[in-house]
Amino acid sequence: MKHQFFKGLRIAAGMAALAVPQIAIAQDDVKFAIVMPGVITDNSFNQAGYEGALAASEALGLEMAYSEKVAQPDQPEALADYARRGYNVVIGHGSEFSDSVQRVAKRNPDTSFLIVNGSEATGNISTVGYNYRHLAYGLGLIAGEMSKTGTGGFVGAQQIPFSTNLLEGYTAGFLAANPDGKVLSAWTSDWDDVAKGKEATLNLISQGADMIFPTMDNATIGSLQAMQEQGVQGFGIYYDAIEDWPDTILQSAIFDLSGAMTAVLSNIEDGKLPSKAYEFGFETPEAARFGTFHGDVSADVQDAVNAAIAGMVAGEINP
Amino acid sequence: MIKVIEFAFRLRTIWAVFLALFVGGIMIAAAGHNPFTAYGALFHGAFIDYYGLGATLVKMSPILLAGLAVIIPLRAGLFNIGGEGQIYMGALCSTGVALYVTGLPDLAHFALVIVAGCIGGGLWALIPAILKAYRGINEVIVTILMNYVAINLVSYFVSGPMMQEGAPYPYSPEIDDHLFLSWIMPGTDVHTGIIMGLLLSFTFWFILKYSSVGIGWSTVGHNPVAAKYAGINVKRQILISMFVGGAVAGLAGTIEVIGLKYRLFHLFSPGYGYDGIVVAFLAGLNPIFLPFATLFLSGLKAGANVMQRAIGLESTIIEAIQGLVIIFTAASLALKFNKPFWERFLNRKEAPSTVKGDSKNV
Numbered sequence: 054m055k056h057q058f059f060k061g062l063r064i065a066a067g068m069a070a071l072a073v074p075q076i077a078i079a080q081d082d083v084k085f086a087i088v089m090p091g092v093i094t095d096n097s098f099n100q101a102g103y104e105g106a107l108a109a110s111e112a113l114g115l116e117m118a119y120s121e122k123v124a125q126p127d128q129p130e131a132l133a134d135y136a137r138r139g140y141n142v143v144i145g146h147g148s149e150f151s152d153s154v155q156r157v158a159k160r161n162p163d164t165s166f167l168i169v170n171g172s173e174a175t176g177n178i179s180t181v182g183y184n185y186r187h188l189a190y191g192l193g194l195i196a197g198e199m200s201k202t203g204t205g206g207f208v209g210a211q212q213i214p215f216s217t218n219l220l221e222g223y224t225a226g227f228l229a230a231n232p233d234g235k236v237l238s239a240w241t242s243d244w245d246d247v248a249k250g251k252e253a254t255l256n257l258i259s260q261g262a263d264m265i266f267p268t269m270d271n272a273t274i275g276s277l278q279a280m281q282e283q284g285v286q287g288f289g290i291y292y293d294a295i296e297d298w299p300d301t302i303l304q305s306a307i308f309d310l311s312g313a314m315t316a317v318l319s320n321i322e323d324g325k326l327p328s329k330a331y332e333f334g335f336e337t338p339e340a341a342r343f344g345t346f347h348g349d350v351s352a353d354v355q356d357a358v359n360a361a362i363a364g365m366v367a368g369e370i371n372p
Numbered sequence: 373m374i375k376v377i378e379f380a381f382r383l384r385t386i387w388a389v390f391l392a393l394f395v396g397g398i399m400i401a402a403a404g405h406n407p408f409t410a411y412g413a414l415f416h417g418a419f420i421d422y423y424g425l426g427a428t429l430v431k432m433s434p435i436l437l438a439g440l441a442v443i444i445p446l447r448a449g450l451f452n453i454g455g456e457g458q459i460y461m462g463a464l465c466s467t468g469v470a471l472y473v474t475g476l477p478d479l480a481h482f483a484l485v486i487v488a489g490c491i492g493g494g495l496w497a498l499i500p501a502i503l504k505a506y507r508g509i510n511e512v513i514v515t516i517l518m519n520y521v522a523i524n525l526v527s528y529f530v531s532g533p534m535m536q537e538g539a540p541y542p543y544s545p546e547i548d549d550h551l552f553l554s555w556i557m558p559g560t561d562v563h564t565g566i567i568m569g570l571l572l573s574f575t576f577w578f579i580l581k582y583s584s585v586g587i588g589w590s591t592v593g594h595n596p597v598a599a600k601y602a603g604i605n606v607k608r609q610i611l612i613s614m615f616v617g618g619a620v621a622g623l624a625g626t627i628e629v630i631g632l633k634y635r636l637f638h639l640f641s642p643g644y645g646y647d648g649i650v651v652a653f654l655a656g657l658n659p660i661f662l663p664f665a666t667l668f669l670s671g672l673k674a675g676a677n678v679m680q681r682a683i684g685l686e687s688t689i690i691e692a693i694q695g696l697v698i699i700f701t702a703a704s705l706a707l708k709f710n711k712p713f714w715e716r717f718l719n720r721k722e723a724p725s726t727v728k729g730d731s732k733n734v
Binding site for chain 2: 086092118119120121122123124125126127129130131133134135137138148149151152160170171172211212213214215242
């Protein structure tokens with residue numbers, strides 16, 4: 054009985070709260086929230102998500118809220134709370150939100166949900182992702198051309214589709230440039246632990262890898278430290294990492310969530326996001342592109358990479 | 373008067389919590405927010421809002437059981453820091469039975485899942501107990517280290533043999549819906565696990581206080597040598613108390629799976645086992661106070677998340693406040709009530725005219 058009392062109270066309060074702004078602002082009152090697994094200052098996935106959401110909110114004039122460092126067990130509560138607070142679109146930042154979003158979406162049919170790197174777009178759930186294979190293929194090509202030992206290295210956190218797609222693309226690119234070479238992989242099972250990232254990378258380097266592609270979140274910093282100490286080069290992810298690591302980074306796969314989120318959220322109509330699997334790749338450079346080449350990458354290699362990118366956009370190369 | 377001071381002293385953990393919140397308030401103010409608005413959001417979100425209370429109770433279920441898993445072995449003098457690992461092993465065993473044992477009647481299957489979870493947690497706790505009883509190896513270190521083994525075992529199983537095909541994140545397939553615990557607060561995720569926790573708290577309060585088993589454990593805990601002379605098999609009591617504690621923690625893991633998540637997730641427990649240690653001490657190691665201590669800590673945790681969403685407070689400050697509560701509580705427990713000092717203090721105040729020579733006799 055008690056809960057019905059509370060429910061009634063909530064409905065009454067909700068109607069009172071809704072009545073005013075609907076008259077005043079009408080259509081423009083669209084809000085979205087993003088729930089992130091890590092901190093927004095990790096220089097990686099979470100920071101990209103936060104900055105992307107911020108850029109989208111500014112570009113489209115939407116109100117935005119965020120929660121950072123939400124542990125797996127707290128996901129459903131965070132998502133459901135935003136839905137109840139009247140946010141039109143609630144974003145789960147990362148594939149680890151897939152199950153929670155599916156459960157919460159069922160109970161909140163009027164809210165649109167968006168999963169970054171999600172795999173299934175149904176009902177009121179959309180996904181946004183990248184063609185990770187294509188961007189990693191481009192980096193793999195550079196690695197294969199530049200490697201002196203013929204051994205490439207890949208560091209991932211967990212064997213989830215995001216990481217395995219990157220690894221497969223990177224390996225395919227590496228072997229396309231150097232058919233006799235090989236790519237070693239290491240898994241840290243931790244996205245944020247800098248020490249583990251460093252250890253895994255040192256391990257790969259000691260096995261002869263001289264072109265490393267680290268793909269974790271905060272832990273990527275550890276990898277880059279190890280590469281810098283050992284004088285080994287490699288690749289950045291999410292942003293043009295050469296700004297911070299001028300000696301180490303040859304090229305970066307930029308997953309620009311500002312462009313991607315703005316593009317996705319511009320589809321909001323009447324406060325709802327049409328359910329779709331939104332995907333971005335080289336053909337949408339505002340959302341996915343390469344950064345700056347390091348001076349060590351010769352013009353020939355750059356030309357070969359640019360040709361491969363054009364081939365992937367045209368659909369001639371399918372790694 | 374001495375009684376009043378002693379009573380106030382007994383409540384020292386509560387004063388410690390207030391002190392921690394005060395220091396936390398300074399940090400919130402330093403971060404540019406109003407501490408009163410922030411704490412208002414916290415307590416409203418944790419205890420007054422219907423859905424917020426739901427979130428609090430959802431967290432309370434496993435922490436309550438994890439608290440019992442600390443209290444029970446501690447009666448026999450064993451410090452079980454391994455609740456976290458026992459939660460993981462309980463969840464692993466129960467999920468295994470839930471997914472791979474088929475063809476049983478629904479009720480029997482349900483019972484078997486619960487039993488499997490308890491045995492999983494119990495056996496995991498039995499390993500440090502055996503090492504303690506027969507080799508004298510420190511159970512604190514063994515249980516801590518075994519947590520990591522259990523967490524990584526679960527990670528291995530759910531990203532390997534038990535992983536749902538095509539899952540975007542390491543988790544097992546969903547268990548069958550006849551195993552789901554029923555919801556008790558419509559619209560929220562609160563499930564019957566909380567009732568199990570409350571019943572078990574009461575049961576263990578009774579057992580520890582009135583049964584021969586409980587008194588036997590207390591004797592072992594207070595003085596193992598005396599217990600041996602009294603005819604108690606100390607080694608066996610160590611094993612039993614740890615097994616029971618581990619089994620309760622295993623049940624916590626089981627209800628997380630069958631009550632809340634319906635799958636086994638990689639890293640599904642954010643340290644409920646360690647929270648259990650905090651609430652156990654907050655409750656003064658008494659199972660009857662445990663639900664109140666747990667309600668408070670769970671509310672703090674759930675409310676902290678609301679505080680982040682409501683006023684945009686950084687997660688680092690929220691974590692710092694939770695840490696402060698734990699540090700202050702732990703520090704307050706280290707204080708011992710110094711009865712002679714307070715008696716002297718009171719006497720001195722009441723009889724200021726007493727001549728110096730008398731003070732020898734006090």
